[in-house]
Structures are given as structure tokens and as C-alpha cells.
Amino acid sequence: MSTLAQTLDARRAAADRSAVRTVAKHIGGVLVGVGAWYWPIIVLAAAIIALIQQRFDALDGSTVQYVVGSARWFAFSLGVIVPLAMIRPHLAAGGTRRALFRGVVRGAGLAGASFGLVIACLYAAEQGVWRLLDLDWHRSLGLDESTGAVGFAVNAVGEGLVAFTYFLLGAAVSAGFVRFGPWLGLVVCLSLGIPAVVADIALYAGPATALAQQVLGLSGPLPALAGLLVVVVAAAATCLALHLLLRSIPVKRTVF
Amino acid sequence: MFDGPEPIYLQIAQMIRAQVLSGELQEEDQVMSTTQFATTFRINPATAQKAFGQLVEEKVLYKRRGLGMFVAPGARDRLQAEHRARYFDEVLAPALAQAALLDISADDIVAYVRGHRPAGGSSAAWEETS
Amino acid sequence: MNPLPPFTARFDDVEVTFPRSWEMGENGVARRVSGSVALENITCEFPAGQITGLLGRNGAGKSTMLSLLAAFRRPTRGAVLVGPDGDLRDPWEDAALTSAVLVVQEGGDVLQDEKVEATFSYYADLRPDWDPEYARELLDLFEVPLRKKASVLSRGKRSALAATLGLAARAPLTVFDEVYLGMDAPTRFAFYDALLADYAEHPRTIVMSSHLVEETERLFENVVLLDRGRVVLAEPADDLRTRVTSLTGPTAAVDHLAAGRDVLHRQHLGPTTRVTVHGPLSDDDARAAAAAGVTIGHEGLEGLLIHLTRSSREGTGDGGTTAGRPLAGKESHR
Numbered sequence: 001m002s003t004l005a006q007t008l009d010a011r012r013a014a015a016d017r018s019a020v021r022t023v024a025k026h027i028g029g030v031l032v033g034v035g036a037w038y039w040p041i042i043v044l045a046a047a048i049i050a051l052i053q054q055r056f057d058a059l060d061g062s063t064v065q066y067v068v069g070s071a072r073w074f075a076f077s078l079g080v081i082v083p084l085a086m087i088r089p090h091l092a093a094g095g096t097r098r099a100l101f102r103g104v105v106r107g108a109g110l111a112g113a114s115f116g117l118v119i120a121c122l123y124a125a126e127q128g129v130w131r132l133l134d135l136d137w138h139r140s141l142g143l144d145e146s147t148g149a150v151g152f153a154v155n156a157v158g159e160g161l162v163a164f165t166y167f168l169l170g171a172a173v174s175a176g177f178v179r180f181g182p183w184l185g186l187v188v189c190l191s192l193g194i195p196a197v198v199a200d201i202a203l204y205a206g207p208a209t210a211l212a213q214q215v216l217g218l219s220g221p222l223p224a225l226a227g228l229l230v231v232v233v234a235a236a237a238t239c240l241a242l243h244l245l246l247r248s249i250p251v252k253r254t255v256f
Numbered sequence: 257m258f259d260g261p262e263p264i265y266l267q268i269a270q271m272i273r274a275q276v277l278s279g280e281l282q283e284e285d286q287v288m289s290t291t292q293f294a295t296t297f298r299i300n301p302a303t304a305q306k307a308f309g310q311l312v313e314e315k316v317l318y319k320r321r322g323l324g325m326f327v328a329p330g331a332r333d334r335l336q337a338e339h340r341a342r343y344f345d346e347v348l349a350p351a352l353a354q355a356a357l358l359d360i361s362a363d364d365i366v367a368y369v370r371g372h373r374p375a376g377g378s379s380a381a382w383e384e385t386s
Numbered sequence: 387m388n389p390l391p392p393f394t395a396r397f398d399d400v401e402v403t404f405p406r407s408w409e410m411g412e413n414g415v416a417r418r419v420s421g422s423v424a425l426e427n428i429t430c431e432f433p434a435g436q437i438t439g440l441l442g443r444n445g446a447g448k449s450t451m452l453s454l455l456a457a458f459r460r461p462t463r464g465a466v467l468v469g470p471d472g473d474l475r476d477p478w479e480d481a482a483l484t485s486a487v488l489v490v491q492e493g494g495d496v497l498q499d500e501k502v503e504a505t506f507s508y509y510a511d512l513r514p515d516w517d518p519e520y521a522r523e524l525l526d527l528f529e530v531p532l533r534k535k536a537s538v539l540s541r542g543k544r545s546a547l548a549a550t551l552g553l554a555a556r557a558p559l560t561v562f563d564e565v566y567l568g569m570d571a572p573t574r575f576a577f578y579d580a581l582l583a584d585y586a587e588h589p590r591t592i593v594m595s596s597h598l599v600e601e602t603e604r605l606f607e608n609v610v611l612l613d614r615g616r617v618v619l620a621e622p623a624d625d626l627r628t629r630v631t632s633l634t635g636p637t638a639a640v641d642h643l644a645a646g647r648d649v650l651h652r653q654h655l656g657p658t659t660r661v662t663v664h665g666p667l668s669d670d671d672a673r674a675a676a677a678a679g680v681t682i683g684h685e686g687l688e689g690l691l692i693h694l695t696r697s698s699r700e701g702t703g704d705g706g707t708t709a710g711r712p713l714a715g716k717e718s719h720r
Contacts, residue, residue, distance in 0.1 A: 011485065015512065018511050021511070022511040092456065092490070094481075094513055265624065294583075300623075
């Protein structure tokens with residue numbers, strides 16, 4: 001092997017690594033920048049709803065559950081905007097599509113992890129406040145009412161996976177439009193939405209949970225895990241779709 | 257600079273030759289590097305390189321490794337000899353042809369030349385060749 | 387990171403066709419774009435370590451051709467190869483090559499909604515040969531503000547930013563695609579100077595596409611001329627400057643000299659005729675011209691470009707009409 005080939009190989013490995021890291025870092029930066037506005041507003045909204053309900057004596061269980069539902073759409077819109085804006089600069093800066101894909105998945109992971117943690121923390125905090133006020137905490141949406149460590153884990157992982165899926169979905173939708181134009185793009189997007197809807201149903205309506213409970217006769221945390229498993233599959237499907245869409249995406253001289 | 261019709265490297269070589277002839281560049285003087293040349297005159301460094309290559313071949317310049325290009329010893333003499341040889345054919349002959357067209361007599365021309373002989377040390381050289 | 391030698395870029399019978407497609411317009415509204423052939427039978431090379439000018443009119447396919455080098459898209463047919471001499475490869479999805487080939491297009495490919503410094507750190511991370519200090523120097527030189535959003539910069543400043551990215555990345559193959567657009571004259575010349583100085587110090591392969599021929603031609607060692615998606619010529623720049631010659635003088639004498647040559651243009655001014663011919667004149671021709679009172683002028687690269695692209699476009703009466711004609715014309719003089 002010549003030294004030139006060795007140099008190329010070393011540079012390829014290093015360039016790939018740093019490109020993936022840079023994409024993820026960039027998405028992380030956007031998440032921090034935009035999240036600094038978004039999450040305080042969410043907390044404020046939950047507090048205002050609670051105060052209003054309290055005022056009319058209608059406070060009944062969690063109010064956080066009403067506001068955190070928007071988080072996935074927030075993740076979705078970030079997924080639409082951020083990777084799309086990066087395609088051209090990323091390729092021009094010398095990155096590959098593969099590195100962009102990996103970085104976007106990693107960035108979606110960051111979004112999922114941070115969203116999951118923040119939402120789990122919000123629920124935990126809400127439960128604490130409710131306990132202080134001597135109120136009974138429960139929620140009407142979602143498959144699991146566990147509190148404590150189990151509840152925290154289920155919220156963090158479940159909401160995290162949903163945010164992850166929605167972020168990737170957003171990225172896939174914009175890539176679909178870039179590749180296929182508005183009409184075919186719309187069809188692609190609608191079919192792309194299926195895994196996300198599946199993830200949603202699995203987490204909230206809980207058919208997978210019910211199935212696990214009633215047909216398979218599982219109990220304890222296992223039915224909830226079955227629901228999460230479905231979410232994982234949905235996330236993986238979205239990931240694959242994004243990979244296929246980004247794999248050979250051309251760069252057009254257009255201003256977005 | 258270098259707006260003439262010939263390829264730029266020829267124009268550069270010509271400029272350096274003229275500088276050596278006029279004494280603006282003395283023997284053993286360092287000439288600009290290709291980089292300085294390129295940035296000063298906003299030309300491709302390879303073009304300057306080509307000009308230098310030609311001048312090295314003509315022994316007007318020589319290269320000192322790691323230091324740059326210098327005017328070769330005896331460069332001025334060689335250039336003078338060469339230009340002197342071409343002077344009659346390339347400069348004087350067309351002027352005389354023009355004079356013939358205008359009916360200017362040889363005596364008038366000689367008289368003019370005697371009156372306008374360049375001053376100083378070079379007049380001796382002038383006398384020898386004429 | 388071990389540095390790489392300057393890259394060669396080769397186009398081997400490349401064709402690019404655009405299918406009928408949709409594009410997102412500036413207003414965010416999608417519009418239909420009809421299909422077209424952008425490049426046809428492109429075979430040429432950008433030699434390693436040299437500055438090559440890619441010239442041609444607007445819409446000749448320059449940007450499309452250069453986009454292939456950065457793997458922004460794939461050719462419909464043929465091969466695009468880049469790399470150190472003797473080891474040319476397809477740059478598509480090969481990070482070793484894409485991180486060593488930089489195509490800077492007008493306006494620069496920057497993170498629009500972020501501060502300029504975000505784009506800088508992005509390039510710094512992805513470019514193995516990036517020189518941060520040099521980048522700072524250039525930003526100072528061009529007075530580009532780091533802390534402003536890229537999207538609010540003026541066109542000239544965006545071009546200056548693009549030029550900075552292109553120079554500071556020190557990529558073994560660096561392509562400037564009409565990057566000076568919007569720059570004022572002093573900034574353009576500052577850019578040319580910086581380019582020459584840095585090129586001399588850090589040899590690499592540079593390609594500049596341009597239609598400001600007069601201003602840039604002396605930077606070029608080679609010239610590739612593109613017209614309507616085809617390569618019209620690819621030759622050392624010095625050979626081309628004397629390729630188009632004008633003969634001015636008495637009509638009979640001019641006609642005699644021009645006989646048998648490829649006449650590109652003819653102009654009568656009373657008894658005087660001015661003819662522009664394609665192809666070099668020999669010393670004998672020059673002497674004959676001087677004797678007959680005919681003045682010889684050179685039209686330079688700009689003249690050549692105008693004549694070659696005009697004749698191929700409009701098909702003047704005294705020649706063929708295809709883009710290949712000027713090459714055929716050249717052969718007829720041998």
C-alpha cells in the first residue's frame with residue numbers, strides 16, 4: 001500500500017468522523033438555542049392552565065400532559081427546517097450525504113434524549129407540586145400512569161422515542177419534497193407519516209400494550225415495554241426512509 | 257503592464273532584459289521572486305516562471321538554490337552584443353526604409369546622427385560601431 | 387493530517403441532462419422546470435497544480451460542470467474523476483475526496499440563518515487543511531463581520547465570505563465559480579492578489595469560472611472554453627492570446643492576407659478594411675503585412691471568446707453552425 005493511499009484512507013476516516021460529529025453538534029446547538037425559548041413557554045402554559053382550572057375548581061390531574069403533546073410537532077418542524085438548510089452547506093463544506101444522514105440521526109437522538117428528559121422532568125415536577133398541594137396526580141392521556149422512577153423512565157424513553165421519530169420524519173418529509181417535488185413528494189410524505197402515527201398510537205392509545213396484556217397475558221412493566229418496542233420499530237422505519245431519501249439527494253441551485 | 261500582443265512571459269523577459277541593459281538591474285542583483293512577480297503584476301506565477309526559465313537559458317539570470325534568481329555575471333555585455341547585432345536589421349533598417357520613402361538623403365541622416373549623438377561614456381561605443 | 391498533493395480533475399465524455407422537475411422558488415412556491423441537456427460530450431482535464439480558467443457565457447453550463455467535481459450531483463453519463471495524479475477516483479460519497487475538493491459558488495454555501503462564525507466553524511471542522519488564522523486575516527481584509535447572520539450580508543460581502551472560505555480551506559482542488567459577483571472592483575483585485583499569493587505559497591489546483599475575461603485572464607495558465615454545454619477548446623492560455631488577430635489596412639492588401647483564413651469578422655471603413663481572423667500568423671505573414679501597410683493587432687482572450695461563442699451561436703454566413711466549428715477551423719490552418 002502506498003503512502004498516498006494510506007493518507008487518503010486516514011483522511012477519509014477522519015473526515016467522516018468529524019463530519020458526523022459536526023452535523024450533530026450543529027443540530028444540538030439549534031436545539032439549545034430554540035429550546036431555551038420553547039420549554040419556558042411550555043412550563044408557563046402548563047402553569048397557566050393549572051391556575052385557570054384551579055380558579056374554576058376544575059383542576060383534575062395533570063396539565064403538563066396537555067402542553068407536552070406539542071413537543072413532537074416542535075421536533076417535527078425542527079426536523080423539517082434544520083437538516084434541509086444544512087444539505088447544501090454540508091456538501092459544499094466537504095461532507096458526504098452518508099455523514100449528513102448519520103449526523104441527522106445523531107441530532108434526532110439528541111432531540112429525543114433532551115425532549116424525553118425534559119418531559120419526564122416536567123411530569124416529575126408536576127407530581128411533586130401536586131403532592132405538596134395534597135392533590136391526586138393522574139393523567140387521562142397516555143398509556144402509563146406510573147409515577148416515581150418507573151414513570152420517569154417510561155416518560156423519558158417513550159416521549160424521547162416519539163420526539164426522535166418525529167424529528168426524523170420532519171427531515172424525511174423535507175428530503176422527500178426536495179427529491180420528488182410537491183405532488184409525488186406529498187404521497188411520499190403521507191406514507192412516511194405511517195410509522196409516526198404507529199408510534200403515536202402505540203404510546204397513547206396503547207393497542208400494543210393491550211395486546212400484550214390481554215392476549216399474551218403479560219403483566220407489570222412488560223406491556224408498557226411492548227408499546228415502547230413498537231415505537232422503536234416505527235423510529236427505525238423512519239430512519240431507513242430518511243437514509244434512502246438522503247442517499248443520493250442532488251443539490252439544486254435554489255434558494256430555500 | 258504587459259498589455260502587449262505577445263505572450264506575457266515574453267513581455268516579462270523583455271522587461272527584465274531592458275532593466276539589465278539600462279543598468280537598473282546590476283550584475284549579481286537579486287530579481288523579484290516568481291511569487292512577488294505574480295502578485296505585483298497580477299499574473300500567474302507559472303507565467304513568471306516561464307520568463308525566468310527563458311532568461312536562465314539565455315544566461316541573463318542564474319538561480320541560487322534556496323535564495324532566488326540573480327542577474328548573471330556578464331549578462332549586460334551579452335545582451336548588448338546581441339542587441340547590437342540586431343539593431344541594424346530591426347531598428348535602423350526600417351527607419352532608413354521610411355527615410356527613403358520620405359526622400360531624406362543619407363547626408364541629412366548622418367548630420368542628424370552627429371548632432372544627436374548620445375553623451376557620456378557610451379558615445380565611444382557608439383563611434384566604434386558606426 | 388497529512389497534506390495531499392494538488393488534485394487533477396478529469397471529465398470523461400460527461401453528459402448531464404436535467405429531467406423535468408420541480409424547484410422551490412425564492413418565494414417558497416414550487417414551479418415546474420422543463421427538462422434540458424446541460425452538458426454534452428464533455429472531455430477535458432484541469433491539470434494538477436495549475437490555475438485553469440473556465441470561460442463561457444452565462445448558461446453555457448459552467449456551474450453544472452463544476453458542481454460535478456464537488457459531487458453535488460452525478461453525471462447522467464460518463465465519468466468525473468478527481469484525485470492526486472495517477473490515483474483519480476469518483477468523488478461521489480468519498481469523504482477523502484469531497485473534503486479535498488471545494489467548489490465555492492456565488493453567494494457561498496453558508497448556513498443562512500446563523501451567524502457567519504457558525505459557517506466558519508462548520509468548514510473548519512470538515513476541512514482537514516483549513517487554516518483558521520488565514521481565515522481571520524481574510525475576513526479582516528474583506529471586512530466581513532463574523533457576528534452577523536449570513537442572510538443579512540450584502541451580495542458583495544457574501545461573495546467575500548465565499549472567497550474567504552475557498553482560500554482558507556486550502557483544498558487540493560479549489561474551484562471558484564463566479565465567486566467575485568457582487569464584489570466591487572477593489573475587493574475583486576484584493577481577492578485576485580490574495581489568491582495568487584496563497585497559491586504561490588500553498589500550491590494547489592485552482593479552477594476559476596468567469597465571464598470577466600479581461601480582468602482574470604492573466605491569472606490563468608490554462609483555459610477551457612465552454613459554449614452551450616460543450617467544450618470548445620482547452621489549451622494553455624498563452625497559446626490562445628495570439629489566436630485571434632485583426633488585420634487593418636488597404637482593402638486589397640488585407641483581403642490578400644486574409645485569403646484562405648478563417649475570417650470571423652469583416653469591417654469596412656472607406657478604403658480601409660479591418661478583418662478579424664482566427665489562427666496565428668507566421669513571421670513571413672507579419673513581414674508581408676508590414677510591407678503592404680497592414681497593421682496586425684491581437685484581440686486577446688476576450689476577443690477569442692466573443693468570436694468563438696458568437697459564431698457557434700448564431701452561425702454566421704462564412705462558416706458552419708455547430709459548436710465544434712472553431713476546432714475544425716483551427717485544424718484547417720495546420
